[in-house]
Amino acid sequence: MITQTEMLAHFLPLMEARGKRFRKKSLIRAKKAEAGLHVVTLTSDGVETKNTAQKGDWLVENQTSAKESYLIKAETFQKKYILLHSLGDGWGCYRPVGEIYAYNVSEKDLGKFGATDIMEFQAPWKESIVVKPGDFLVAPTDKSEIYRVARKEFSETYEEIKG
Numbered sequence: 163m164i165t166q167t168e169m170l171a172h173f174l175p176l177m178e179a180r181g182k183r184f185r186k187k188s189l190i191r192a193k194k195a196e197a198g199l200h201v202v203t204l205t206s207d208g209v210e211t212k213n214t215a216q217k218g219d220w221l222v223e224n225q226t227s228a229k230e231s232y233l234i235k236a237e238t239f240q241k242k243y244i245l246l247h248s249l250g251d252g253w254g255c256y257r258p259v260g261e262i263y264a265y266n267v268s269e270k271d272l273g274k275f276g277a278t279d280i281m282e283f284q285a286p287w288k289e290s291i292v293v294k295p296g297d298f299l300v301a302p303t304d305k306s307e308i309y310r311v312a313r314k315e316f317s318e319t320y321e322e323i324k325g
Contacts, residue, residue, distance in 0.1 A: 163290060164275055164283040169308045172274065173265060173299050181265040183303075184320040186258035188225045190243065193252040195221040195233055203232045205312035211291040226318040233287070261323055262300050264316070269295045285309055 195201075195215035203210040206228045215221070218236040223229055234242070243256035272281045272295060285291035286307035293299060293310040298320075301308045311319070 164281070166284050166286060166307060169283050169299070170301070170305065173271075173308060174301065174305055176271075177263045177265045177299070177301060181263045183261050183323040184264050185261045185323055186319055187321040188258075188319055189246065190225060190256050190258065191223040191249065191253050192220050192234075192239070192243065192256050193254065195219045199233075201231055201233050203230050204228060205230050206314045207294070207312055209292075210310065210312060211285050211287075212289050213285075213287045224315065224319055226315045228312075228315055230315060260303070262302055262320075263305070264298045264300050264311070264320065267293055267295055267297050267299055271295075 197215055197217045197219075199215040199221065200212065201215065201221065202212050210230070211232075213233045215233050219233045220236060220239040221231060222234055222239075223231045242260055243258055246255045246257050248254050269278060272278060272293070275281055280292055280294050282290045282292055286309060291310050294312075296313040298311045298313065298316045299308055300311050
């Protein structure tokens with residue numbers, strides 16, 4: 163499997179040269195996850211990845227048509243989201259803060275790794291994640307990790323930062 167290190171080494175220079183900066187434009191729902199909770203992230207084009215909650219992780223639900231759910235480490239969650247109001251049963255409505263770098267992946271990009279229509283790589287949480295032509299590879303501004311956001315969900319979730 164292609165590692166995070168290999169993905170960062172290959173795609174960060176492309177992100178810096180041709181990628182753009184974005185911010186989340188939509189609110190999220192989130193609550194503290196119970197350790198051991200198994201989450202399958204589904205997007206409009208199928209299973210993206212799987213993850214199991216560790217103590218302190220947060221369960222996040224994007225407000226997209228797929229309502230994809232995923233897990234985030236507590237320290238990352240605190241940096242990325244601000245509570246707007248409680249929704250009950252432990253859920254809250256949060257506003258995203260910060261920005262990311264994003265790069266639109268092509269068939270040519272996947273071809274560099276011997277793939278054509280789909281490629282698996284190691285997600286920051288050590289599970290497999292897929293990327294397809296037209297999807298976006300995303301990295302936080304500290305460039306510490308890289309992961310996929312499906313094309314449809316990316317357009318529903320992010321807006322480009324101009325200037």
